[in-house]
Amino acid sequence: MQSDWPTATLGELTINLDTKRRPVKEADRRSGPYPYYGASGIVDHVDGFLFEGEHLLIAEDGENLRTRNTPVAFRATGRFWVNNHAHIVKGNGLARTRFLEYAVLAADLTPYLTGAVMPKLTQGNLNKIELPCPPLKAQDAVIGVLGSLDDRIALLRQTNATLESIAQALFKSWFIDFDPVRAKAEGREPEGMDAATAALFPAGFEESALGPIPKGWEVRSLDSFASYLNGLALQKYPPESEDEYLPVIKIAQLRAGHTVAADRASARLKPEYIVRDGDVLFSWSGSLEVEFWCGGDGALNQHLFKVTSDEVPKWFYYLATRHFLPGFREIAAHKATTMGHIQRKHLTEARIALPPTPVLHEAGRAGASLVERRIANSLQARQLAELRDALLPRLISGKLRLPEAEREIEEALA
CATH class of the missing domain: 3.90.220.20 (DNA methylase specificity domains)
Structure with a gap:
């Protein structure tokens, strides 16, 4: 350098x-x-x-x-x-x-x-x-610029961790432990919701294959209300040229949240195999993760599911899949192979009580808001990281001075 x-x-x-x-x-x-x-x-x-x-x-x-x-x-x-x-x-x-x-x-x-x-x-x-x-004063100036971006990125990630915890707790309370239904069955007002939302939940239970579930709800498997599309062996789909390609999203990219140094594949894949910002990805082998992808367009590699649904909203199938993640990891850990994994039958065996559509769409507004904020924060963090990475080599080398860097930040965030 x-x-x-x-x-x-x-x-x-x-x-x-x-x-x-x-x-x-x-x-x-x-x-x-x-x-x-x-x-x-x-x-x-x-x-x-x-x-x-x-x-x-x-x-x-x-x-x-x-x-x-x-x-x-x-x-x-x-x-x-x-x-x-x-x-x-x-x-x-x-x-x-x-x-x-x-x-x-x-x-x-x-x-x-x-x-x-x-x-x-x-x-x-x-x-x-x-x-x-450079002199310590110049070092401090560089730290001030780059550090402010890193601190903002860290704050966004901390906020997302909090949003994730709240969303998971809400999902568990409403759709796993059935707290609003239990409260109404005991003659109490459900906590943390208004009267209109509380009215959507029944006041009693009925027996099911899962045990007691709220009246009018239905036991369903994950793969019955959501689609889990496995990716392609993308070495069979080479890029068209140096300028026309999609970065390949593998498990490593999912964990990192970006496609820096990723392999390249054809940009002319079927639309369902192209990953966009906000898509839910589930790595079903190796390191099992369920995440919102916010790293830009890419190609869906094998060993990753892209999860979608025409029946339930995104927040629900995301949180439902995450709910079963610890169990899936346990299954994968006991596989007698070099790379633990789950099979499609495990998606079928993962069953949950699915509420009627009005409950999903009305009572779920809180869950949807939490998920939308989390995705927006991740996209903003990516923008800040890209800006930091663009400024870093020029600031470190002394080729970009502090006033110019501050102007570029202001323009990028305007």
Whole structure:
């Protein structure tokens, strides 16, 4: 990376604390409040800590050093534990730790990697990474610009986590535990809803294959009211050209939430195999996840379901599928294969009490609002991340000064 500022090696700018790392086997970990970090972030929470304060973690090994689907450098703050898959450093008097995070993220690490099969960044090569080293005042200015964007992204993600928790709690209360029906059956007013909404719920139960369910409701399987479309083996659908293609959405992209460095496939797939923002995706093998996709248009790869429905609203089939996710993960974990998975029969066996349409559409307004806000926040976070990523290399190199960067942010967010 060419820079208008003086440069120095990472070893000259940091204090290295690798000797204090200590891995703990999963079987030996005791659950606790402290994050346990690996090469790509938090992998667990444990009952002790090795480090305290602000530090920079840089991946030591793993394919992500090449693909960079997730950040290869990230700060850890507070009290935490680090295993031996992440280098741990902090800035010395010449560099701020947060500036170093951005500098490493902007750097090309390829020349410093070893290992033909599994990439590795040794401590010796880590120390050789050449980075821009402007005066501390300039570093603080860069941190101010990029940090404000990162802080806004973090706030949106925290808000989404809260919205998700509220939506799941509401879904469980109304459609799994039947709290409004129980309240009316006991002569009480249902909590957290107005009289018109409460009137949509019955005041009693009837027996079913699931046990007692609200009167007038119907036991249905997931795949009876929603469609679970499996993706394609997209290596059979190559891109038309360098300019005409769709990024391939695999499990890795679903987990990362973007298609950076993704494979490419034909842009002329049938419409149902094209993923759009706001679509519900369900990875049914490997790492089982159910998420709203907000990473732009892409091609649906095998091992992913795109979930849709002509019968029930999006918020309902999303939350219903998520409700069964822990059970699906348990099934996958016990598969005697290298990659655990579920089968379509498990969608049929996953049954729920489906309310009449008026309940779904009227009582579900709250659920729909929560889901719409969550999708909107995710799209805004993506916009901010794209802006940050565009500004980062120019700010770090000194080729873009603070006033120009602030103008670009104002224009992008106007």
